[in-house]
Amino acid sequence: MKYFKKNRKFIAGKTNIVFTDKGSISLNENEMIALRTGKNKNCDITKTPFGFYLTSSLNRRLYKNQFFVVLTKNRKGKFFLLLVDKTKRKKFKNYLKAEANNIVTTLEIKNLKKIEKMFNKKNSL
16 A cells, blocks of 8 residues: 555535545555544455445444445536535535535445336346
8 A cells, every 4th residue: 555645635516625645555455444433434446456345335334333324416517426414414405505415325235226127227337
């Protein structure tokens, strides 16, 4: 693993949110990092031979860490996957409204099962 430090600020979004880019991490195959938001909350990202696992399992580990995944679409028609802290739903709703973003779906178990039935194809790309 290699860490490349930065401290670049940039503005994005309808409401001109100021972000700070703290750097990047280069992972080797089968290496994992945990992003932490609190004492007992984290999300793992794992480098694989084929790309990345962007989250822990959607139906167990994320749920245990009080996160859920949301597919959103912004006012320009771009899609985003967001990892939302369940304890910060109000802030998330305020963000969506201010940025004029819409929820396409949440990737919770009930919706994942619907998506699976809708496509009903195994291992196709």
